[in-house]
Amino acid sequence: MKILALALGSLLLGSVAQAAWVVKTEGLACTEDYNPWGHGSYCPCPEGTAYNKKIGECLAGAPYPILVSGVLHSKDAVEKGVSLETQYGTFELIVKLSELEKLQRADGLYFEADGEFILMPTDEAQARPTIIVESLAWLE
Structure with missing residues (x-):
C-alpha cells in the first residue's frame, strides 16, 4: 500500500519509526563492480541490517x-x-x-x-x- 499524499504530511511531521535509516559503517569490504546506481553490488553489513545496492549503504528497518x-x-x-x-x-x-x-x-x-x-x-x-x-x- 502506498502512502497517500494526505498521510505523508503526518508521517514526516510525526514519528519516523516506520522508515528505514542508514547505519554508518566504516571499511565495508564491498565488491569492486559498479551497479547502475554507482555502488558495489554486495557489501557485508552488521547483524540486523541489510545492504541496499541502490544507495550503497546498510539499512536498519524496512524502506x-x-x-x-x-x-x-x-x-x-x-x-x-x-x-x-x-x-x-x-x-x-x-x-x-x-x-x-x-x-x-x-x-x-x-x-x-x-x-x-x-x-x-x-x-x-x-x-x-x-x-x-x-x-x-x-x-x-
Missing part, C-alpha cells in the same frame, strides 16, 4: 513504500543529485546514474516519484528524507 508528486529540481543533477519539492517538503531522489543527465533537462517540471522512503544521515541533527526511485513519471 516504506511512497508515492508523491511535485516539482523536480535537477539543474545540477550530475554534480548535486536530484530532488522533488512537494507540499510536504523536499525529498532527495536516488536514481540510476544513467538517468541523471536526462533529468537535468527536466528541471522545474512536475513529476511523480514512486519508490521507497528512507532517512539518510546528514551532518546536521535531522535526517534527510529520501526516496529510492522505482519509477519517475512526468506529469503534464
Whole structure:
C-alpha cells in the first residue's frame, strides 16, 4: 500500500519509526563492480541490517513504500543529485546514474516519484528524507 499524499504530511511531521535509516559503517569490504546506481553490488553489513545496492549503504528497518508528486529540481543533477519539492517538503531522489543527465533537462517540471522512503544521515541533527526511485513519471 502506498502512502497517500494526505498521510505523508503526518508521517514526516510525526514519528519516523516506520522508515528505514542508514547505519554508518566504516571499511565495508564491498565488491569492486559498479551497479547502475554507482555502488558495489554486495557489501557485508552488521547483524540486523541489510545492504541496499541502490544507495550503497546498510539499512536498519524496512524502506516504506511512497508515492508523491511535485516539482523536480535537477539543474545540477550530475554534480548535486536530484530532488522533488512537494507540499510536504523536499525529498532527495536516488536514481540510476544513467538517468541523471536526462533529468537535468527536466528541471522545474512536475513529476511523480514512486519508490521507497528512507532517512539518510546528514551532518546536521535531522535526517534527510529520501526516496529510492522505482519509477519517475512526468506529469503534464
